[in-house]
Amino acid sequence: MAWKNVEARRAYKREWMRRYRAEHPEYTEQKRLYRRANLSKRAAYNKRWYHQKHERARAAANRRYYRLRQDPEWRKKERAWRLKYKQNHPKKDREYYLKIRASPERYRKLLGRIRSWINANKAKSRAWQKRWDAEHPEKRRTKNRKRRAFHAQATGTHELSQWLARVDLYGWRCFYCRRELSIGTLTMDHRIPLSRGGSHWPANLVPACKGCNSGKRDRPSYVRKEDHGRRLPSVSDQ
Numbered sequence: 001m002a003w004k005n006v007e008a009r010r011a012y013k014r015e016w017m018r019r020y021r022a023e024h025p026e027y028t029e030q031k032r033l034y035r036r037a038n039l040s041k042r043a044a045y046n047k048r049w050y051h052q053k054h055e056r057a058r059a060a061a062n063r064r065y066y067r068l069r070q071d072p073e074w075r076k077k078e079r080a081w082r083l084k085y086k087q088n089h090p091k092k093d094r095e096y097y098l099k100i101r102a103s104p105e106r107y108r109k110l111l112g113r114i115r116s117w118i119n120a121n122k123a124k125s126r127a128w129q130k131r132w133d134a135e136h137p138e139k140r141r142t143k144n145r146k147r148r149a150f151h152a153q154a155t156g157t158h159e160l161s162q163w164l165a166r167v168d169l170y171g172w173r174c175f176y177c178r179r180e181l182s183i184g185t186l187t188m189d190h191r192i193p194l195s196r197g198g199s200h201w202p203a204n205l206v207p208a209c210k211g212c213n214s215g216k217r218d219r220p221s222y223v224r225k226e227d228h229g230r231r232l233p234s235v236s237d238q
Contacts, residue, residue, distance in 0.1 A: 010063075138183065145188060149200035156201035163188065167207045175206035176222055185209055193218040 021028050035042060050057050068074045086093060100106045118125045133140045142160050149157070172181050175189065189208040192198030195218045208216070216222035 141188075146200070149194060152194040154194045154198065154200045156199040156204070158200065158202045158205070162202045163205060166202055166205050170207050172207070174209040174212055176208055176212040176216070179209050181207055181209060187213045189213050189216060192220055196220060 069078075100110055139160060142163065146157065167181075167186065172186075173179060174181060175191075187208050187210055189206050189212070190198045190200070190204050191206055192204055194200070198204050212222065
């Protein structure tokens with residue numbers, strides 16, 4: 001008679017195999033020796049089987065993974081392994097993300113999993129985000145700017161490296177008052193404001209001090225009141 005509960009059948013099979021191996025250690029040794037003597041043959045067979053039954057193999061791997069995650073000790077080992085892997089392969093995460101980002105369906109599923117985890121672990125998520133913001137202040141500001149440009153329906157985008165290249169171009173000085181800037185005093189200004197149709201491309205970005213950025217507001221041009229009638233320092237004066 002066929003099993004109605006598939007999970008119960010799988011659990012019974014796992015338990016039966018575990019008992020059989022314990023009672024027949026020669027079977028395990030024989031299997032191990034065969035695998036060692038036929039590595040290339042088994043690799044070819046596994047690859048062929050995986051491509052023929054891809055969905056079935058993925059489902060089985062996911063079931064095994066989620067079953068193992070119920071063990072706290074196994075999760076500790078997994079975290080240690082992932083940390084070591086990231087240290088040894090710093091570019092792999094980025095490559096994997098770009099690969100998923102290129103597929104709308106896979107990217108939608110990834111965002112769904114992330115949202116589900118955040119909703120189920122709000123305290124952990126807030127603590128992690130707070131720690132990440134403190135460790136990466138400039139990246140946090142870049143994300144906020146991109147969000148602001150998105151809501152303003154502005155065209156264009158840029159990477160953090162492109163923005164810092166613009167800051168280097170102006171010698172780490174405010175575009176309006178030529179005062180020297182640091183990481184703490186640096187702000188990004190759009191020469192043509194987003195509210196007036198300006199883009200978020202690097203060509204429309206200039207470094208500004210907090211005073212000039214606040215004083216300019218949404219105007220297309222700006223001169224500080226105290227700077228009227230006197231020559232502002234130029235890049236050559238550095």
